Amino acid sequence: MTHQDRTEVRSMINDVLMGWHSDTVSREVLTNIALDKIEKHLGKINDKVSEHEKIININLPHNVSLCPQVVTIKKLEENMITGKALKMYIFAGFGIMGTLFSVGFIIYQIVIK
Numbered sequence: 001m002t003h004q005d006r007t008e009v010r011s012m013i014n015d016v017l018m019g020w021h022s023d024t025v026s027r028e029v030l031t032n033i034a035l036d037k038i039e040k041h042l043g044k045i046n047d048k049v050s051e052h053e054k055i056i057n058i059n060l061p062h063n064v065s066l067c068p069q070v071v072t073i074k075k076l077e078e079n080m081i082t083g084k085a086l087k088m089y090i091f092a093g094f095g096i097m098g099t100l101f102s103v104g105f106i107i108y109q110i111v112i113k
Contacts, residue, residue, distance in 0.1 A: 067073065
């Protein structure tokens with residue numbers, strides 16, 4: 001390989017690498033531009049969200065006592081409490097009946113034997 005051939009090869013490699021470098025740089029620039037657009041758009045959305053949050057905080061109650069459905073909520077709570085009490089009463093009744101039946105059966109077995 002002559003000196004001129006080496007120079008040509010080096011020149012071609014240099015041109016290829018420079019093209020790759022410029023391509024990479026241009027992609028980075030385009031990516032940064034797109035990210036800036038996304039960031040601006042998110043900023044606008046976040047501003048709108050905070051505006052809506054302020055409106056919600058001003059107009060809506062944050063306490064059950066201020067809710068227009070207080071009576072319905074209390075009725076539902078009472079129904080839940082009475083339902084639980086009824087279930088516990090039924091389970092306790094079955095437990096007591098089972099215990100009495102077992103004791104009666106044991107006494108019956110003792111008396112028979």
